[in-house]
Amino acid sequence: MIQVFDTAPDGLQPAPKDPRMIAAGYQVSVREVNFGAVTDRESLMLAFLSGLALTQSFGRNWDALYDVLTDPDLRPARFALLMCDYAHFRNRHPSLAAPLETTLLDAQAEATRLGRQLWLLIEEADSDPNAW
Template structure:
């Protein structure tokens, strides 16, 4: 049994070997590195670097939501692995709360279009 056998449900712990598990479940996986985030600009840059966003991506919460919830561009089954998420939450509580709201809203919007967006957190390599 895999996390991808069930519908996405909030921000969940990533399975061991998430790339392998996602490939076996035919889920596209993207990793977002949150380990070096200092502010909102860094966070938006991380999403820009780790997702195939257009050059015109607005680097704000509304733009991030628009991209992540767009059923025309999102694959049927996508997993975002939020690398170093627990540390990010500890060090940037307000920013993490805003990000969580956007991600959960996008997850719900895509579900309304029959698409799945798993939001998975992962520990740093040294802790995993």
Template structure:
């Protein structure tokens, strides 16, 4: 996928949500996010296998405020606020999510549901919020492909 095509896609809040990370478009994705002035955060989950590790990794990578409670509700609150890094759109890449998905599929599904809810909330304000899930395998068949 080209930078121009991604540029056009990323700017559309009605299309934003959670998708498989298109590895073939990695550089183009960074360029598109930069051209739109969207912060792009890559979170390496390769060593994350549980809820606590996930919540910690997300909180650190996105510089969540001190009031972040390291639980699902606090994650949802932070993802739908982001006032400490206000922008016209957001791109979050959850790299190497396989270990967490395999070790704790229920918690992984809960996490992705919270990211989807955040995307839906931001969409109401016309702000694109993208969560791209990077996996080495195609083990998360229900995730949509970024097209």
């Protein structure tokens, strides 16, 4: 069975079972962002502030998020963003999910261009891969 970390990051991907354990075996650093309590852009940015352990100086906008995901001084070369409860968030807030996904995919492309890897993994409580 091919694990997600056997291949280059490719868009938003379903998280494997026990993603933290598998990532450790591949020397991939993982940070988790929980979308369960996100109701608006401010709470979305707070979820990233908390999940990525950012300082209060984080700009809380799309450009600032892109910057923290692509800055080699802030992120390891092999990094996975584990997005919990993302499909439900996406269904509840499509107008927030669209610019978020653009930002995340742009950051992933920039990481690849710089010879780095940024996996965008979706972990759902119900583990329904068809949910997104």
